[in-house]
Amino acid sequence: MFASRLQILDRAKTWAFPPDCLRCGDRVEIPYGLCGPCWAEAQFIGKSCCHACGDELIGEEAAPSDLCDACLMRPPPWDAGRAVLRYEGTGRALVLALKHGDRADICRAASSWMAEKAQDWLDQNPLLVPIPLHPLRLLQRRFNQSALLAQHICRTPQFREHAITCLPDALSRLRRTAPQDGLGAEARFANLDEALALTPRHGERLRGRAVILIDDVMTSGATLWSATHALRLGGAGPIYVLVMARATKAA
Known part of the structure; x- marks a missing residue:
């Protein structure tokens, strides 16, 4: 009724x-x-994608363990990664509108797309952990777009069925980093070096637990590397990465 x-x-x-x-x-x-x-x-990424970063690969369908050239050269520390869209055209417009245009409504569609990408991870009862913002940046922006995505993903039918929960403050920013826009890959990694840490009160809850890291876009992957290292130090694992959009290798 x-x-x-x-x-x-x-x-x-x-x-x-x-x-x-x-x-x-x-x-x-x-x-x-x-x-x-x-x-x-909209350039939706299909099944032929890199197992680690989610970037699209050439061919009809990649094997589960196939990696792109960048991940072969520098394997990410997480166990697997998925992305929904390429960070171009519609994908880029949606990410920017969500991040800078107060378009929280975009999370309704994006969370459904992202949930489909993560279905084979759900039997491990993972915790959803969004990439955090520094408190000053959060005050400026008024919301954390990654946390909004994570909360909406938890409400999708697949995640509700498995009773997957979100831990929005599992990670903390130790310092306010410079914006990543315009930085080269190495500068991005240096900028994020030891910038994220596990929030102490959640240490026991994360130890030995599978984690799905949530972010809006992956470019170099520096932020997700820092987050993964922080979770590994706290004993979490396996760790998966799920993003709304994946930038091209040239970005």
């Missing part, structure tokens, strides 16, 4: 306020969706 009332309210809301495309604002049939042109421009 309660569910049917909610459905009636949702239909009434859709009739009164027709949904808009998450990217361009044109009318769409389904709330929290993309219009045809924006969907066509």
